[in-house]
Amino acid sequence: MTNGYEINVEDIKKDFPIFKINMSGKPLVYLDSAATSQKPQQVIDSIVKYYSEYNANIHRGIYDIAERATEEYTNSKEKLANLIGANSVRNIVYVRNTTEAINLVALSWGNTNIEKGDHILISDMEHHSNLVPWQLLAKRKGAILDYIKLDSNNEKFDMENFKENLEKNPKIVAVTHASNVLGTINDVKYITKEAKKHGSVVLVDGAQSAPHIPVNVKSIGCDFFALSAHKMLGPTGIGALYGTEEILSSMEPLFGGGDMIDAVTRYSHSWNSLPWKFEAGTSNIEGGIAFGAAIDYLNTVGMEKIRRHEEKLVKYALESLESIKNIEIYGPKKDETSIKSGVVSFGINGAHPHDVAEIFNSEGIAIRAGHHCAMPLVTEVLRKGAVSRMSFYLYNNEEDIDKAVAAISKVKKIFHLE
Ligand SMILES: Cc1ncc(COP(=O)(O)O)c(C=O)c1O
Missing domain, CATH: 3.90.1150.10 (Aspartate Aminotransferase, domain 1)
Structure with missing residues (x-):
């Protein structure tokens, strides 16, 4: 060194x-x-270990290897909850990536909460995955998509413009924590505090922050935080949506099927508890487990x-x-x-x-x-x-x-x- x-x-x-x-x-x-990101041997080994030592579906079998698979998968969520300062695994929904996490919000929360004429506020710094889902939602609902402009150097948000946009009382403010082009780290804690004064829900795109800077979702105060494992030493095909218990409880699942239900009759069903009500069908088990190994690695370095x-x-x-x-x-x-x-x-x-x-x-x-x-x-x-x-x-x-x-x-x- x-x-x-x-x-x-x-x-x-x-x-x-x-x-x-x-x-x-x-x-x-x-x-x-x-x-x-590249992957350390520890992450690669965790995938081989799962398939060669305890490959089984989760939340189903009561035999030893199925219980171990369930435990390792849930442990991975616990590790992620700790890494980003969430209360518990109830706040962590596993999805494929940041893109899917944001689409889940736009489709589930958005379909119920956005109406014609409502404002949705994003910024001029967004990756398509925090932009196109909101364009689609705005189109479906007849809502209005607004953008926070950048300052005259095109480096940071123009905070005056942000405040002007807040006067329209946007239903949701969805911004990136760190820009994948400019590298700008946005003050999402301040943005959330100001947005909350206008009753807005806040989503933070953490694809470029969670892998690189310490994150605490509770200290930020946001309602949603999205991230991808593959950018933080983990495998592709797994990412997470963090949501507060309050907001996730208020939302409908996007997909129906196995694992997301509590009970099913011929004409009705009830939902599983959080976070599982959002995870229909067999999960990316190897991905979840390897994501846990990636978080262990990040924690070891710090x-x-x-x-x-x-x-x-x-x-x-x-x-x-x-x-x-x-x-x-x-x-x-x-x-x-x-x-x-x-x-x-x-x-x-x-x-x-x-x-x-x-x-x-x-x-x-x-x-x-x-x-x-x-x-x-x-x-x-x-x-x-x-x-x-x-x-x-x-x-x-x-x-x-x-x-x-x-x-x-x-x-x-x-x-x-x-
Ligand atoms: C800021 C930002 N948001 C979202 C994404 C989308 O991530 P993914 O392709 O893993 O869904 C990226 C990917 O580069 C990104 O940089």
């Missing part, structure tokens, strides 16, 4: 088998954790440490990039890393982001280029067709950033740029 970093990246990397591979004949430098590590890295990256000519950086800059997650989007004047990503690939570096599933932000606010993005996690270090900077020099050389 050097320069005050508290995480020993060399040790951490030993836990991630992917770092044994080469890409384009070079050791892999993975700078795309905002898209999906969320505070992960955040400090990424803040140092992002500062280093911004300092390095800001000193290069003809580079545009989007989102908060090096003097505002306290509100910047480990996401750095940039453009090199004169080179298309897709070409930049190709050249990075030839150096063994994985970055993403495109609209990042945030088209209104990238095309309408930033007025770009695409941007390049590097994103960091606990297995990245300054050496990775140095390699990215060298790749930028290669781009400039190839395109004869200054």
Whole structure:
């Protein structure tokens, strides 16, 4: 560990088998954790262990391995509840991902609570998964979709505009905790407090925060919080919707079938208790169990440490990039890393982001280029067709950033740029 970093990246990397591979004949430098994170051996092993030692359905059998599967799956929810400061597993609904969590709210809560002419408030910083479900709901119901504008630098919410929008008493305010393009960490606690003064329900999209910063849903005060396991060292196909007991109890299940019922007669049924009334059919059992192993890993390192590590890295990256000519950086800059997650989007004047990503690939570096599933932000606010993005996690270090900077020099050389 050097320069005050508290995480020993060399040790951490030993836990991630992917770092044994080469890409384009070079050791892999993975700078795309905002898209999906890499998985430690502990998570991979937990899946193999489930299938080879106690594969059985949950909530059904009373034999030993079925009870163990049920216990491990429920334990995983308990671990998640603790990680995000929820009261209990009753607040944790397992779904496929953040997208499904938000759609569940828009469909179940939205169908009952939104009427013609109601306002729904989101922002200009949203990923499509916290945007399209609200467009669909607004269309179904004849509701009005409003957007919190960004400030003049396109870095943060324009708080005056947020307050003006609140005057319309939106039924729901749904905003991202951390932007997957700008890296901005929004003050969701303050946003919730203000929204509550207007009687709004608040949903926080935690896809980019839960993996990287300590989260406490009770301290935020939101009604809903959505996240994806695959962005936080866990497997794909599993994510969670946190909801307060009050709001989840008031909602109807979206799907009917096995496991979500208490009793069924030929013409009626009653619902299972929380959170199971929202989980019809056989669950993603291996996913839930492996998510538990991912949370164990995060806890062993410590969320505070992960955040400090990424803040140092992002500062280093911004300092390095800001000193290069003809580079545009989007989102908060090096003097505002306290509100910047480990996401750095940039453009090199004169080179298309897709070409930049190709050249990075030839150096063994994985970055993403495109609209990042945030088209209104990238095309309408930033007025770009695409941007390049590097994103960091606990297995990245300054050496990775140095390699990215060298790749930028290669781009400039190839395109004869200054
Ligand atoms: C801010 C944000 N919200 C939501 C999502 C959607 O996550 P998922 O595809 O896992 O549903 C993403 C994915 O990149 C994201 O960055």
